[in-house]
Amino acid sequence: MTKKEVFQHEFEQHVKAGLSAFPKFLSSKYIYDDKGDKLFQQIMGLPEYYLTESEYNIVDTYKADLRKQFTSPNGFDLIELGAGDGKKTKLLLKELYDQKVNFTYKPIDISQNSIDELSQDLLQLFPEIDVQGEQGTYFKVLEQLAQYNKRPKVILVLGSNIGNLAHREAIDFLSKLRDVMRPEDFLFMGFDQKKDPLTIQNAYADSQGVTQEFNRNLLHRINKEMQANFPVDQFEHWEAYDPETGTAKSYLLATKACQVQVQKLDLNVSFKKWETIHTEISQKYDDEVVEWLAAEAGLEISAVYEDEKKYFKNYLMQV
Numbered sequence: 356m357t358k359k360e361v362f363q364h365e366f367e368q369h370v371k372a373g374l375s376a377f378p379k380f381l382s383s384k385y386i387y388d389d390k391g392d393k394l395f396q397q398i399m400g401l402p403e404y405y406l407t408e409s410e411y412n413i414v415d416t417y418k419a420d421l422r423k424q425f426t427s428p429n430g431f432d433l434i435e436l437g438a439g440d441g442k443k444t445k446l447l448l449k450e451l452y453d454q455k456v457n458f459t460y461k462p463i464d465i466s467q468n469s470i471d472e473l474s475q476d477l478l479q480l481f482p483e484i485d486v487q488g489e490q491g492t493y494f495k496v497l498e499q500l501a502q503y504n505k506r507p508k509v510i511l512v513l514g515s516n517i518g519n520l521a522h523r524e525a526i527d528f529l530s531k532l533r534d535v536m537r538p539e540d541f542l543f544m545g546f547d548q549k550k551d552p553l554t555i556q557n558a559y560a561d562s563q564g565v566t567q568e569f570n571r572n573l574l575h576r577i578n579k580e581m582q583a584n585f586p587v588d589q590f591e592h593w594e595a596y597d598p599e600t601g602t603a604k605s606y607l608l609a610t611k612a613c614q615v616q617v618q619k620l621d622l623n624v625s626f627k628k629w630e631t632i633h634t635e636i637s638q639k640y641d642d643e644v645v646e647w648l649a650a651e652a653g654l655e656i657s658a659v660y661e662d663e664k665k666y667f668k669n670y671l672m673q674v
């Protein structure tokens with residue numbers, strides 16, 4: 356099976372399990388087809404979605420400091436998991452490029468489309484940077500990272516992408532990263548912080564309804580790829596942020612009772628009025644929780660960077 360076929364098979368198995376469960380669930384990792392990628396790009400530009408600007412501010416403020424930390428006599432390999440459009444990374448790449456630092460850049464993303472566009476873009480902007488993009492899911496690509504052992508590597512995971520994992524999964528992810536790291540390597544990771552609950556609530560329930568379309572894309576994909584008949588407009592996006600746990604949870608809420616057929620899976624699903632499909636968590640953190648996650652995974656935090664608004668932090672970790 357090709358990578359694509361394996362991913363499609365996993366998606367189908369997941370839909371079967373998630374829509375047969377009580378309460379129902381679907382994973383946000385399946386939102387990202389070409390349309391999902393575009394909607395996420397749009398989310399990143401929304402005034403309410405502060406995360407992008409905050410992390411941009413951090414990278415912009417501390418790029419010279421980061422360059423000094425990462426630079427090593429034999430150069431280094433910069434590996435980014437979930438690169439997307441690379442907006443924030445480009446700041447760091449420019450700094451490294453302008454200062455003639457010896458490094459290679461390996462952006463990895465679940466979306467082939469994002470990798471192709473980013474590689475093209477970088478070729479125009481920084482023709483001399485050695486870019487080796489790769490499509491793949493985090494967990495699958497991690498295994499290959501161990502091969503990067505000839506010189507120091509820096510692993511970037513920006514955008515608080517880790518927040519889409521529950522704590523146990525996050526520890527598992529960090530542990531897998533730790534397993535491929537050596538003492539000279541760095542992990543630079545973004546963690547969105549706990550803050551005024553309303554600011555978070557608004558970031559995930561924007562006034563233009565882009566997040567609703569993003570969430571609904573799961574249903575559009577199932578309709579298209581598994582010959583289903585979800586009445587997508589009858590499913591509303593619902594966001595609930597719990598300031599105690601720091602977890603923002605996204606749901607699709609059936610505003611009318613309905614029967615859905617998923618032909619490809621030979622599956623019939625009924626929805627009661629106001630029944631939910633839980634689709635995503637976006638975890639918010641504080642230092643204690645990040646320290647706990649890092650310690651559980653066997654990582655040490657060597658530096659912490661914060662934006663001007665104190666909304667977001669990037670942690671530099673080492674083994």
Ligand code: AVI
Nearest residue numbers: 398514515516519566636637
């Ligand atoms: C990709 N990820 C970190 C985003 C987040 O903030 O959880 C996805 C997202 N979901 C709704 N808006 C953005």
